[in-house]
Amino acid sequence: MNDAANPLSPPGLLPAGLMDLLPPEAEQEAALVEALMEGFCRYGYERVKPPLLEFEEGLLAGSGAAVSEQTFRLMDPVSQRMMGLRADTTPQVARIAATRLGLQARPLRLCYSGQVLRVRGSELAPARQLPQAGIELIGGAAPEADAEVALVAAEALARVGVTGITLDVTLPRMAHALLAAAGIGAALTDRLIHALDRKDAAAVTALAEGAGPIAALLPRLLAAAGPAAQAIEVLRAADLPEAARAIAENAASVIGAIAARAPDLRVTLDPVEFRGFQYHVGVAFTIFGPGRTGELARGGRYLSVNDEPATGMTLYPDAVLRAAPPAPSRPRCFLPLGTTAAAGAALRDEGFATVAALSAADQASALRCTYLWDGHRAVPIQKGTG
Template identity: 80%
Template sequence: MNDAFSPPPGLLPAGLMDVLPPAAEREAALVEALMEGFARHGYERVKPPLLEFEDGLLAGSGAAVSEQIFRLMDPVSQRMMGLRADTTPQVSRIAATRLGAQPRPLRLCYEGPVLRVRGSELAPARQLAQAGIELIGGAAPEADAEVALVAAEALARVGVTGITLDITLPRMAQALLEAAGLEDAVARRLIRALDRKDAAAVATLARDAGPVAALLPPLLAAAGPAEGALAVLRGLDLPEAARAIAENAALVIAAIAARAPALRVTLDPIEFRGFRYHVGVAFTIYGPGATGEMARGGRYQSANDEPATGMTLYPDAVLRAAPKPASRPRCFLPIGTAPAVGEGLRRQGFATIAALSAADAPAALRCSHVWDGTAPVPVTEESSV
């Protein structure tokens, strides 16, 4: 092989990256803080494997991410295996099998990486960190409200405030199109127009498609603060299935408002992108400013067809919005420093960096302090050499 075409050392596949100090430590600390927030509400940790048999990964809600799963043959069983692209299907499997006899509702939480075949234009990373909660066996609107509020509280614990909880109704558009009895070609064109938020095209297509289709333009325009969108829904003559979806959303939003009246909540009644397996309300949490999407979740049917709801947080996005914590001070210990000195400094919150040779220098080892024989003192130009 011509050396001119050899990849440089350390080159990683597209969408994969090394996380280096201090970012790796900061992410780990943030994830543990999120998990502690979940545990405070009774969510117990599970740890599914990164790799398992393909049919298990594709059960239930896992079918929605089948195109994102890396597959390989297990040399032991000769069965196809897959690397998880989302953790929710695995937690659903655990609830249905290993924890099938546990009383419901079951509250579980998890954290770990997922790997996807491809990223998106806006998020090209293919390995992502996840931390989330699943509430399995609870069908009441209060269950949906709980997962949204537990996620919001966990974000507040790591210093992320000013969030927006965006609620969507993924089945609303389909329910209206089915009730309208449209020809397939017209229905497909309406779906494309709704997906693009093309208000002019939706209005044109709905104009001659009957009274049910005529509900689509006002619903498209209703997206915004939850109370205003709910008022639009209450004022429309919705078909029975669509009315049930709207009434459930109103109950969920009321339960959220009762517990967190200051939380900013928006509602988009006919948004359906990215929620192929959700059967009730779906959630997205946006951070302040331009930090983007930090969490996503909603109601779905679990692996054994139990009602379930959950929320997945994305630590990399949360890190962009969370305040940067103070760095752990690093104290240089010259050769000959007594072990008890290091133990005492670590109890005070220092990381101790012991000199291994006379050539070691505090500045080169990124130390903020140096032990002068009696106390840790800030590193200066004189003490760094």
């Protein structure tokens, strides 16, 4: 049946997880993204603009494989090859760095903004089309590189009025490194991974009991989650195997570099948290907003194309907009018929949006104007007039 004739499918109906962004929210989000991008550019991050679609094999190579299940696919009618619609921008920036910018000096600092589309949302975040704005630092392996992306993101948030944030640091490879060194069977390993993922301290303690000294560290590290300085001390005191010790020492260096540059930033550490994109190989970051504003950004260390070291942070402008203080709306001034072009230009230079009458029937209030040009100046419109 033709959808136009189907009473159950009105013209304005959109697929689940997709929505229109209307005035003034659309303008506010665009202004917010520009402010975030300006914050990135101040630290030498240069803009790139990858395409919305790419050939599937390129889009899902390397770190892109982690979002394969979230990627929409379609056939290119020109080349007859499968294409993917990006579900995350980081893999595209990694491709650009390795190919188009492969000969540029490292470390390479790039930033981006744009929309991504995912096959499904989550229960807490059902939206499938999401705005992103982020930074990628490619070719820098030092802990200071991880610290830089975290701090540049934090400052960009502060520039749009989001303060009181928390930077949550996680070590995605720590739990797996400990379990690999513990020498326990696959079945017990899977049960411990499940218990750690659920933050079930009682189950982790029960399963680790009798599984050897390395597995016995898991309950202690699970309980260590909290302020970063305290969690680092727990890691330093623990008798960690070599691979896990290297992870802990790197985390301490990153957190130390962050504290040296931003001593007032609230930083937490969860040593055995491993959720998020599976391509993270070092420290991973999540930035939470104040109160109940939730997750504002996510990022961390990963391997770019050809195993080049890289680290980055993706900010979610829709979430940042909810956490930021309301931005003042641009005042709208109604220009009656006969208003000179010079008068309108002067008002726009002053920060007004001008709405010109196209006929005598146009009304200022109906066009949502809050000011009226009286021939000499912009006059506030009183309710019930205009």
